[in-house]
């Protein structure tokens with residue numbers, strides 16, 4: 001078998017729309033309080049798109065940052081793997097819209113549907129293409145316009161989600177470069193599908209007056225069921241990944257988890273014996289942006305000086321599906 005080459009992250013770009021939806025705004029829209037939202041989720045505000053801006057447009061902004069930072073021409077991109085649960089349309093794939101908008105002529109790509117684990121799944125797919133030598137420059141993108149599928153009369157879901165996008169460039173590493181992707185674990189458990197979904201709009205229940213009247217084109221969530229599963233699996237998958245690499249929490253420089261709920265993150269961090277300074281939490285500022293949370297969290301850590309080239313990073317996620325993921329890498333970008 002051909003020897004695999006190392007794959008590394010060489011650039012990171014993110015985008016959030018400027019408009020804010022604060023807890024104070026939500027207090028005027030549904031029966032809730034800033035205290036409840038902060039205590040139960042850790043969220044203070046979310047960024048929300050203006051009408052007309054869709055998932056591809058945010059992804060394009062994030063990708064442009066990557067290209068500019070890395071001095072790359074769009075035509076040098078060979079593949080675009082884009083994770084989203086809020087594609088511009090059911091088809092064509094949002095990856096195609098992004099490819100066209102940035103002018104990545106010659107690239108191919110596709111969308112990944114894995115909800116909050118979408119970014120990790122897109123990332124690992126990109127990594128495989130580089131490790132096998134099939135491609136030299138692959139974009140992994142997470143972009144979600146959650147505000148387009150949220151019922152702003154449902155206090156149980158509307159306080160949680162926000163909009164945003166993030167992208168990373170994956171390239172081959174030199175032979176002795178230690179800053180590479182090391183290992184990953186992905187799991188899906190479809191028995192949890194009913195706990196978090198958008199019931200209508202697909203082939204099972206196409207859009208009709210009835211589905212609209214019954215508000216079936218919005219996120220439906222059994223919050224407690226998802227919470228319990230997320231608390232258990234985020235820690236479990238992270239611990240297994242560390243163990244099988246001969247590592248423990250103390251070896252990790254930074255834990256960058258999906259941002260669904262501050263309490264889920266802190267519970268995983270506790271089980272991994274990670275001190276708070278090694279845990280990236282930016283949910284307060286962005287809410288849960290589904291496929292964009294991990295790149296947005298990486299960017300927050302980079303900006304506050306906590307994410308540096310060579311750091312040993314553990315990424316972890318749990319999302320609708322259920323989908324679960326954890327990735328271990330040494331950070332390769334500046």
Ligand code: UT7
Pocket residue numbers: 031032033036037040041116155156157159160196222223224226227230259260261264288290318319320
């Ligand atoms: O990223 C995708 C994966 N998603 C997740 O990981 C989300 C996991 N779930 C959660 O984060 C939490 O379950 C929520 C934040 C969604 C809810 O928090 P909770 O502590 O599980 O609350 P709960 O659903 O058990 O509700 C407790 C109470 C209920 O009232 P009663 O029945 O006790 O009178 C709710 O009606 O809180 C009420 N409630 C609210 N009160 C004020 C629910 N939402 C709100 C609200 N403001 N926004």
